[in-house]
Amino acid sequence: ARLWQPASADGAIVNCPTPGCGQFVVPPDVESVQCPTCKRDFCPRCGSDAHPGVACQAFKAWRSANANADQHFEELMARERWRRCPKCGAPSERESGCN
Incomplete structure (x- = not known):
């Protein structure tokens, strides 16, 4: 029995960026995929989080420029006692949470 091998028309085999997950075939010209196993959305071209409509290089530059944003926000929350x-x-500034 012959094993199926993807042709260029089928798309490309991509690795899910989740460690230990798996591989699957992605059709050509797809900007964002969801792993059928772990349900993670990502870009099949660069493996980063999904960024439809934004070029991989532009997303990488934005991500680099904002790499410490979460840490800075957590520091602000601590300073303001949020x-x-x-x-x-x-x-929240409230003690009891949302309404």
Whole structure:
């Protein structure tokens, strides 16, 4: 029995960026895919988080420029003594969370 091998018309074999996940075939010209195993959305070209409509290089540059944004926000929350809502996790100045 012959094993199926993808042709160029079928697309490309991509590796899911989730460690230990798997591979699957992606049709050509697809900007964003969802892994059928772990459901992670990512770009099949660069393996980064999905960024439809944005070129891989532009997304990489944006991501690099904003790499510390989450850390800076957490530091701001600590300085201002903000807390996260226990129900939804959104930042809040209130002690009891969302309404």
